[in-house]
Amino acid sequence: MRKLGLGRIVLAVVLGMAGPAALWAQETPQISESTADHSKFKELQKDFASGPEVTAACLSCHTEAATQVKHSIHWKWEFDNPTTGQTLGKRHVLNSFCGNVASNEPRCTSCHVGYGWDDMDQPPPAQDAAVDCLVCHDTSGQYTKLATGAGHPPMAAKGKTITGADAWVVDLKEAAQSVGEPTRQNCGSCHFYGGGGDNVKHGDLSSALYHPARDVDVHMAEDGLNFTCETCHHSDKHVFAGSRYDVHATDPEGAGQPGMMRKDVATCESCHGDTPHDMLTVTGIKLNDHVDRVACQTCHIPSFARGGVATKTRWDWSTAGKMDEQGQPLHLSEYTQGDGKELHTYLATKGDFEYGENVVPYYSWFNGQVDYTTADEVIDPSQVVEVNRIAGSAEDGRSRIWPFKRMEGRQAYDSVLNHLVYSNVWGPTTETAFWTNFDWGKAIEAGMKAAGAEYSGQYGFVDTHMYWPITHMVAPSEDAVACDECHTSNGRLAGLAGFYMPGSQPFSIGGILGMLVFVAMAGGVLLHTTLRVIMRGGKKGTTHD
């Protein structure tokens, strides 16, 4: 974010030196893309003391903006799943990373699109000025949010930002005057850092997407199409297309009618149509035959966590709490990711971690429906618990094979009631937070209390899997998964059932029967030859006329 600021200075210097160019520029005045230059607005020509003050200024013109934002999942962190009836969203769900928001609010809500939400028991703050316009619309590059400030920006050079950088004093006036359409920097400052660090959570959303090379993301490459997130994730009244809770696993509507641009979904098909491969080639026709059963992502994202930023693939909370010889919390950094950065492999606060780069996805039939193991659901601790379940099968007629990041976890559960538990991990001044006190008993009790969930007082640790649909980091077509990665014995999809994979079973019944007949015929020929050689050996010269 700061680099952009520096870049601007360099640009100004270069422009200053380029006198003749500046003269030429004067003769043909640059016409602004936008009809409004926010730096000329009187409402914004003042020093703001806080985020909400800026928002109040925004709302003095954009009167309906706050209402729109407040109807979005960005604001509510709540999603009522229409098919499963589950109430999901960050406000409610459990995951295998930091676990839950409840009781950890100011840390987690640092990425809320608002200011001051510090109690999950309550809805977000009611006043309109609590909406954070700048986190999405700042283009100055120097606006950010404090990691532990419940969404507020740093007004002093103290603490960390939401991306883990040392905080700086944000210039709210500059930010307010810079506003524009959201860029990758805006979305990325939260979405690339989910789970507490760069690419920790999703695997396909990392800081590598700020300036990706073509092979990392064919759509977002700066020297190519240079998409922003919104190029696909269309928004309507501040509500964005695309959901991880209710996924468009298939999109038979395709690109829509000629001349009409579909803006209701973020699917590949909404641009590429449902027959995206060349219909004049055998390969193209055959690939188009796949699209009803295989998601675009399955072939076109050969691996995730590309571009030098690793993703966390395993998180074992059960080992947390170890101290070193000096009695200080132990930490190890034994993984170096592609861009050279060293990553923690053990933290006393969080336990053991494993990472992966260029990870081959886990594949599953998927109909778009995801069921969450909510805290009131009874689990079987003798099995690996699925924190979320991917619904779908080869037979249901609406599933396609999708790629996922399968997160492996080991996390706390109520060993009497057999429920997954909420835990209070963050809280530098509390007596309950695990990261401060290293006491699971207190941490879970506080988390459960904050979430209003029943807790027996006994806990244990259980292995978990959590599934994250992979849909970003689409590779150039030349890097797509080759046919023989799947059409082979023990290929990428060997673990999936309910369909016949051509080329994967050369020793099927038909194959073996055929081979037996072939061997019999070839053997007969050999036998015949041998007999001829032997018999003719004694009767030289009689075979020819």
Add this chain to the structure above:
Amino acid sequence: MTDAPHAPNLDNVVETCPDCNEREVLIYPKFERLWHWSQAGSIMILMFTGLGMNGFHSLISFELAVRLHTLVALALLLLWVFATFWLFTTGTYKVFLPRVVGLFKVARFYAYGVFKGEHHPYQKSLTRRLNPLQALAYSALKTVVFPLVWGSGIVYLTYNFWEPLPNASLWLEVVANVHLAVAWFVAGFVILHIYLLTIGHSFREGVRPMIRGTETVALTPEQEAYLERHETWRLVK
């Protein structure tokens, strides 16, 4: 058909044709030779690509294998459409009609006589260039084996058109198994076919008729007279 009054019983003629004369005559017209070699090449490519798709070698990618297999198979099918048309319009199909007379003698030759250095018992004639065993083998190949392989192949290829049918995935597996089994049989036939060329004067002489088109056959005086008067271009010597 062989008993039609205007067609002499050629098996008898061959068996007892004291007045027949052996002449080298053009038996395989250009189209038939083109058909044979295109088919031979196609089957080689189909076997090579088919083995590749099933993982027996990785000399070409699955994608290229599928592309070649599909295009060559479709081209071969087109050729077969022409060949079938040709067979029936020219009446050449008759050489493939299986017949019992002489079958045992030929079978006995391959099973026994060949080891004793006996001569092949079948004398090729102008209208009967295939011996009864060959006729039986080719007619089975053309009416059972090839239709099974191209039939299952077309059903396999067009999976997406019948995918909505119940148990389509199971049927695809059945079709794939049939295709695979019969393909192996065809591969076995190719071995046998080539091997049988080594029985006779020499392998080269066995192949030559399908290259030059001419073959030494027994001509009745009437056939010889007809050819010498009306189709001299078919007579080599």
